[in-house]
Amino acid sequence: MTVKPFHLGWFLNGTSVPAWGQPFSGAIGTQWQSAEIFVDLARAMERACFDYVLIEDNTFVGDRYGDSMEVYLKHAFQAPRQDPMIVATLLAQATSKLGIIPTAGSFAYHPYMLARLVGSLDQLSKGRMGVNLVTGTSDRALQNYGYPGMGEHDSRYDTAEDFINASLALWDTWEPDAVVADVHTGVWADHTKVHRADFESATYSTRGPLNSGPLPQGRPIISQAGGSPRGIAFAAKYADTVIAIQATPAKMKEYRDKVREAAVSFGRNPDDVKVLFGIWPTIGSSQSEADDRIAAARAGVAANLEVALAAMAKSTDIDFANVPLDVPLGELGLSTNGTQQFAEFSARNATLTLREATIARSGAAGPALAGTPDHVAGLMEDIMAEVGGDGFLIGTNGVTRRFIAEITDGLVPELQRRGLTRRGYSFDQLRDNLLEF
Ligand SMILES: Cc1cc2nc3c(=O)[nH]c(=O)nc-3n(C[C@H](O)[C@H](O)[C@H](O)COP(=O)(O)O)c2cc1C
Incomplete structure (x- = not known):
């Protein structure tokens, strides 16, 4: 293909x-x-x-x-x-x-x-x-x-x-051709091509x-x-x-x-x-060098689980220090007003514990x-x-x-x-x- x-x-x-x-x-x-x-x-x-x-x-x-x-x-x-x-x-x-x-x-x-x-x-x-x-x-x-x-x-x-x-x-x-910078006419910008924004909305207003x-x-x-x-x-x-x-x-x-x-x-x-x-x-x-590095990264995450958990805590606004590590994610019912993508991570790894899912993810989402x-x-x-x-x-x-x-x-x-x-x-x-x- x-x-x-x-x-x-x-x-x-x-x-x-x-x-x-x-x-x-x-x-x-x-x-x-x-x-x-x-x-x-x-x-x-x-x-x-x-x-x-x-x-x-x-x-x-x-x-x-x-x-x-x-x-x-x-x-x-x-x-x-x-x-x-x-x-x-x-x-x-x-x-x-x-x-x-x-x-x-x-x-x-x-x-x-x-x-x-x-x-x-x-x-x-x-x-x-x-x-x-x-x-x-x-x-x-x-x-x-x-x-x-x-x-x-x-x-x-x-x-x-x-x-x-x-x-x-x-x-x-500013219209794209507002600036003329014409030394012969002495006009730098054509004022008829520069406009106010006069924007009003529920949250912001600006004049321009x-x-x-x-x-x-x-x-x-x-x-x-x-x-x-x-x-x-x-x-x-x-x-x-x-x-x-x-x-x-x-x-x-x-x-x-x-x-x-x-x-x-x-x-x-x-x-x-x-x-x-x-x-x-x-x-x-x-390939074996790359695989070794993945294994080393996973071992590093396992040895310092708090770092990966703290990273996830920062992006999800969930305090993982208070979440049991060895209960399957599907049983924890975690939710957040932060990123909604955490719900997807939880659902996908429902049978894994927080510890297992975090090590498998090894600090990186994506394939x-x-x-x-x-x-x-x-x-x-x-x-x-x-x-x-x-x-x-x-x-x-x-x-x-x-x-x-x-x-x-x-x-x-x-x-x-x-x-x-x-x-x-x-x-x-x-x-x-x-x-x-
Ligand atoms: C690749 C990527 C990069 C992001 N970069 C930032 C960022 O720099 N700062 C930030 O506050 N949020 C960042 N986010 C979070 C998004 O702004 C957004 O809150 C998140 O994707 C959840 O989207 P949702 O609220 O529609 O579920 C990023 C998300 C992704 C997927």
Whole structure:
């Protein structure tokens, strides 16, 4: 079966350094402030012709596990995390083709502030910017901004919809040809082509126009990660790229089909919504080396179960320190107002205990891909053949320069050799590259 080329994104877990104690991690535990390893990563991504790097974020230090920050800080788990907008600026400066998508919580900004910030970044990067708009998965993030906690799940998406509509109205305040910069007539901008937004909704209002001027891309790339029906509807209505984690190719296909159907129901061309699936590959020079590394990772999780449980506690808002480890998940009846995808994880692993499911997952959701570059490239080809598109979001539980090289100098050349991923960028702007295939 021939597979059409697919897209590659990198899922950067913020600028935290949880791999600081691992082999081949250099001195990242003490050098993290300069974010140099992430600059190296961006340059390597660009060499490997990734479409974009997505900078994940949540704006709090975890303490859900056992009601303490201890595990999170001891293991540098998602803390420290520098502001993704600042990191995006640094990565934009270090690259010229790679797309950059920082995450923003709708609760953490006013739409005008975000529209101006991302608009400015789109200008500075010459049209390579996006924004991953999230509604938050924990009360803690909201509490840092003065709210008591998260609103009810679906109503968060209603607020996010107001937010995005306000932002779009602001990005649209400058017509593309408003700036003429004509030295002969002495006119820099044609004021008849710059408009007020005059946006009013239940949650936000904004007057406009945006004082930072037009964006090279008109609007930045919108990324979304909704997993629930309401989340999928939101993504299908607004997103240019949807990021998702699904355990099997069948689930990926089902998810992508749902997003595409929903996009059609909103009058959009489904090919304009690129769905990228999270994978956490383990690459070795031989199959046995890769298998050994998976076994070592599982043993590491088993020996330090609290780290994996604390990670899940942070994203689900469930305190796993108070959940029995050796009772089947199906009997526990856990639920959350955070990510609804945990319900799916519980249902899929209903017969496993929390301990067993956590070790099997080994800190990474998505399908297990392990082996030589050639073998993993083949697995990715097979998955895309079954799913139909549109690509993968590659992640790791902790960036080291060794892992970067395994992907960009090991795996990607194999994908390119098979004609599955691009060997060069056809365009300067992110949207054009995303829409190329
Ligand atoms: C690949 C991926 C990346 C995500 N990145 C973030 C993030 O950076 N920050 C955040 O607060 N939530 C993030 N989320 C959580 C989503 O925003 C969303 O809450 C989650 O997918 C659940 O969707 P649902 O609420 O529609 O079930 C991410 C989810 C996925 C699947």
